[in-house]
Amino acid sequence: xxxxxxxxxxxxxxxxxxxxxFAIKIAAWYFTNSVAILTDALESSVNVLTGFVGxxxxxxxxxxxxxxxxxxxxxxxxxSAALEGVFISVAGFIIIYEAVLxxxxxxxxxxxxxxIILISISAAVNFGVGFAAVKIGKRNKSMxxxxxxxxxxxxxxxxxxxxxxxxxxAVTHLPWLDSAVAIIFAGIIxxxxxxILRSSLAGIMDEADEELLQxxxxxxxxxxxANWVDLHNLRIxxxxxxxxxxxxxxxxxxxxxxxxxxEVKTLEHKIKEKFGSRIELFVHTDGCLDISCPICDKxxxxxxxxxxxxxxxxxxENIRSNQxxxxxx
Numbered sequence: 001x002x003x004x005x006x007x008x009x010x011x012x013x014x015x016x017x018x019x020x021x022f023a024i025k026i027a028a029w030y031f032t033n034s035v036a037i038l039t040d041a042l043e044s045s046v047n048v049l050t051g052f053v054g055x056x057x058x059x060x061x062x063x064x065x066x067x068x069x070x071x072x073x074x075x076x077x078x079x080s081a082a083l084e085g086v087f088i089s090v091a092g093f094i095i096i097y098e099a100v101l102x103x104x105x106x107x108x109x110x111x112x113x114x115x116i117i118l119i120s121i122s123a124a125v126n127f128g129v130g131f132a133a134v135k136i137g138k139r140n141k142s143m144x145x146x147x148x149x150x151x152x153x154x155x156x157x158x159x160x161x162x163x164x165x166x167x168x169x170a171v172t173h174l175p176w177l178d179s180a181v182a183i184i185f186a187g188i189i190x191x192x193x194x195x196i197l198r199s200s201l202a203g204i205m206d207e208a209d210e211e212l213l214q215x216x217x218x219x220x221x222x223x224x225x226a227n228w229v230d231l232h233n234l235r236i237x238x239x240x241x242x243x244x245x246x247x248x249x250x251x252x253x254x255x256x257x258x259x260x261x262x263e264v265k266t267l268e269h270k271i272k273e274k275f276g277s278r279i280e281l282f283v284h285t286d287g288c289l290d291i292s293c294p295i296c297d298k299x300x301x302x303x304x305x306x307x308x309x310x311x312x313x314x315x316x317e318n319i320r321s322n323q324x325x326x327x328x329x
Contacts, residue, residue, distance in 0.1 A: 003140035015051030032115035050084040085197025092190035099182035123159035246282040253287030
């Protein structure tokens with residue numbers, strides 16, 4: 001199945017499940033009058049909102065590029081994830097407010113056993129759907145789907161904690177524990193919202209993905225060719241599931257245009273063997289300079305100006321820098 005279509009189908013499942021579980025948790029809150037269960041229900045209301053926002057963002061990101069969006073529509077996934085982070089954070093503050101209010105004006109808790117059963121069912125469903133969403137989102141490189149899945153998983157952990165708290169209330173008959181549990185897990189919700197918001201803003205601002213860069217540089221060292229004298233000014237930008245890479249490839253100055261182009265095609269082929277068709281490359285070729293000779297181990301070079309001294313291993317720290325600066329140091 002096409003990855004974009006698969007992402008949309010999974011997000012549809014996330015959205016429908018979010019609506020169903022929200023209804024279950026509202027019913028549990030109605031029967032129990034527990035502010036801790038209200039905490040879970042409010043977070044699920046965020047699931048409903050973000051489920052459909054995520055669905056719309058995946059629909060947009062799957063649209064082909066056009067004149068107004070030459071790099072495609074993938075950036076909308078970061079916007080969707082940012083909205084999700086904001087919604088989660090707002091829910092966390094509302095929960096804290098309700099919990100503090102309940103400490104001063106405690107509500108009587110009723111039918112606690114029935115409420116625990118209902119939210120236990122919701123926890124199991126949440127975890128299953130969240131796990132599937134994260135797994136498929138990682139495989140298809142979808143920020144929106146990963147964010148939705150992680151939110152469902154964090155919701156599951158919150159629900160499990162609330163179940164433990166409700167069990168303690170049932171055993172100890174201490175009503176203030178209801179608010180205490182709600183406040184603790186509101187803090188967890190706020191932290192989850194911050195992480196999602198931080199990750200999405202990093203994508204919007206084209207922050208370098210150090211893990212991805214390291215993976216790419218390690219691979220390029222493995223497949224490095226004799227005519228690849230140096231690689232520098234490497235950058236990777238994410239547009240949803242699409243990666244755009246540009247760099248400067250230094251080749252022997254005496255290669256003609258066609259031969260230099262062949263080296264670029266080889267580089268492109270090697271990278272797509274590793275990362276698939278989701279990566280687009282823009283490679284500029286430079287002819288080597290006299291100062292390149294000490295780091296160039298090309299065996300059959302007939303115009304060498306200096307003896308080979310040491311081959312420089314490409315690293316994230318030097319492959320992003322300017323070639324001349326790195327050679328002189």
